[in-house]
Amino acid sequence: MKRMTSILLAVVAALAGCQREQRQLRLDPPTADALDKIALMPNGIAGAPPRVYFALGKPYEANAYNLSQGKRLYSWFGCKSCHGDGQGGSGPSFLDGWWYYGPEMVSIFASIRDGRPHGMPSFRDKMTTDQIWQLAGYVQTIGSYEGKTAAPSRNDEKQTRPAENRAPAKLRFDQGPSPVHLDQGPTP
Amino acid sequence: MIRALSKICLSAMLAVPLAACGSNWQSALDVHGTSAISLKHLILLIVAVCSVVWMLVMVALIWALWHRREGLSTPPQPGRERRMTIAVIGAVIVTAVIIGTFTIMSFFATRSLSVAGQDELTIRVRGLQWWWGIEYLGPDPSRRFETANEIHIPVGRSVHLKLEGLDVIHSFWVPSLAGKQDLIPGRSNELTIRAEQPGVYRGQCAEYCGMQHAHMALLVIAESQDDFDKWANAERNAAAQPVEEEAAAGMQTFLTKPCAACHTIRGTIAAGTTGPDLTHVGSRRTIAAGLFETTRGSLAAWIADPQTIKPGNNMPMVPLAPEELRDVSAYLASLK
Numbered sequence: 391m392k393r394m395t396s397i398l399l400a401v402v403a404a405l406a407g408c409q410r411e412q413r414q415l416r417l418d419p420p421t422a423d424a425l426d427k428i429a430l431m432p433n434g435i436a437g438a439p440p441r442v443y444f445a446l447g448k449p450y451e452a453n454a455y456n457l458s459q460g461k462r463l464y465s466w467f468g469c470k471s472c473h474g475d476g477q478g479g480s481g482p483s484f485l486d487g488w489w490y491y492g493p494e495m496v497s498i499f500a501s502i503r504d505g506r507p508h509g510m511p512s513f514r515d516k517m518t519t520d521q522i523w524q525l526a527g528y529v530q531t532i533g534s535y536e537g538k539t540a541a542p543s544r545n546d547e548k549q550t551r552p553a554e555n556r557a558p559a560k561l562r563f564d565q566g567p568s569p570v571h572l573d574q575g576p577t578p
Numbered sequence: 579m580i581r582a583l584s585k586i587c588l589s590a591m592l593a594v595p596l597a598a599c600g601s602n603w604q605s606a607l608d609v610h611g612t613s614a615i616s617l618k619h620l621i622l623l624i625v626a627v628c629s630v631v632w633m634l635v636m637v638a639l640i641w642a643l644w645h646r647r648e649g650l651s652t653p654p655q656p657g658r659e660r661r662m663t664i665a666v667i668g669a670v671i672v673t674a675v676i677i678g679t680f681t682i683m684s685f686f687a688t689r690s691l692s693v694a695g696q697d698e699l700t701i702r703v704r705g706l707q708w709w710w711g712i713e714y715l716g717p718d719p720s721r722r723f724e725t726a727n728e729i730h731i732p733v734g735r736s737v738h739l740k741l742e743g744l745d746v747i748h749s750f751w752v753p754s755l756a757g758k759q760d761l762i763p764g765r766s767n768e769l770t771i772r773a774e775q776p777g778v779y780r781g782q783c784a785e786y787c788g789m790q791h792a793h794m795a796l797l798v799i800a801e802s803q804d805d806f807d808k809w810a811n812a813e814r815n816a817a818a819q820p821v822e823e824e825a826a827a828g829m830q831t832f833l834t835k836p837c838a839a840c841h842t843i844r845g846t847i848a849a850g851t852t853g854p855d856l857t858h859v860g861s862r863r864t865i866a867a868g869l870f871e872t873t874r875g876s877l878a879a880w881i882a883d884p885q886t887i888k889p890g891n892n893m894p895m896v897p898l899a900p901e902e903l904r905d906v907s908a909y910l911a912s913l914k
Contacts, residue, residue: 416885
């Protein structure tokens with residue numbers, strides 16, 4: 391009986407090992423089209439992703455392949471030139487505990503797709519919908535207050551902040567004696 | 579005699595894996611480059627000598643089995659013992675000489691891989707997932723130009739390659755011209771190639787680099803100095819302005835859609851650096867790193883659905899209307 395149980399447990403463990411993260415390499419054109427149709431609040435902050443986003447299982451927030459692609463897009467499309475490694479430069483930081491337009495995926499998606507005032511350009515005609523979601527997922531991961539089990543690929547160069555999946559925003563949060571944003575609210 | 583025998587041995591050994599290849603399109607035995615020739619000579623010599631040694635060892639073994647001493651009862655015979663000692667010492671000396679000769683010869687053969695000549699052409703080869711970026715360098719920056727997946731070289735001249743990996747480790751291997759050399763992120767490796775005969779030589783990434791490693795090929799086209807100069811001068815020019823209406827519309831589509839964010843077409847505002855330079859894409863023999871011959875149809879198929887043709891590559895599926903796809907493919911095919 392005991393032997394049966396241990397064999398059964400081994401089989402279950404082996405079967406559980408078959409579960410592998412799926413890579414969605416090709417998005418069907420109708421799906422990509424539907425993913426573009428986010429419902430944003432009138433002020434351009436927050437809203438709801440399209441229903442297909444949930445039907446796909448929120449694939450851009452915790453899928454390692456999508457996060458890795460997002461990381462590549464982050465450097466390929468020049469995000470570094472204003473936002474640095476995520477800690478900001480001439481553009482705002484993603485790690486300082488402050489989101490001008492909220493931390494929701496739709497807001498980040500809208501910022502990249504449509505641009506924002508004070509210098510954020512629109513990438514609507516430079517990237518596909520799939521790529522914008524991948525990049526948004528990566529940006530959301532850098533600024534997240536909770537660590538993730540999925541991680542993008544590592545940097546080749548020296549690390550300048552904690553890795554993306556370890557919630558660098560939380561580790562780096564420093565309200566300081568005089569916060570940059572006076573209305574910042576409590577520690578995350 | 580030995581040479582002929584070694585060739586037969588080598589052919590027999592390689593007959594099975596090579597049975598599928600009808601031509602010598604990409605083969606380390608069909609050599610046309612200086613270093614590939616010296617490497618082939620080296621391997622043929624090593625195989626020949628090793629075959630002879632193997633046969634002598636077999637003969638000696640059979641002889642020994644034939645003349646084996648039964649049991650241990652026979653008393654030692656001084657003459658026989660001395661002969662055996664001499665035989666063993668002789669075998670050790672011959673072995674040392676053979677291995678020493680091999681070492682020296684292989685040292686000289688591999689040293690010839692990176693021999694640098696005077697006034698040579700320098701090309702930067704960048705390995706990316708999954709294509710080759712080719713940049714012709716020179717003292718005059720205005721005469722530099724970029725292309726992709728296709729290297730033209732003049733016959734009989736040493737060409738210096740600077741090899742760089744941009745994402746993961748790749749390996750540059752054109753078996754008919756030279757041995758392998760890795761492209762490693764963060765460092766620059768060097769390789770000198772020299773073609774002895776004009777021809778088209780296929781190369782292939784030889785270090786597993788991800789999903790589409792198998793579809794990361796390149797062509798080296800060796801041609802006369804005159805043809806090479808003509809080609810290089812044409813490549814230096816900016817892209818021709820489209821004449822046909824369809825191609826002109828295609829250019830507009832290319833520049834306003836995401837294409838221009840990743841690809842460069844010199845002479846237009848498209849200046850992306852993530853994807854291959856497309857200034858003269860219509861004149862290249864293949865697209866997508868050796869996957870298809872360059873035709874308008876293959877260009878259209880590639881643009882329409884790159885993720886079905888080469889899954890995982892970094893070219894996204896850009897939504898285009900059918901007319902737009904037709905126009906863009908006409909435009910790209912016209913970029914000679």
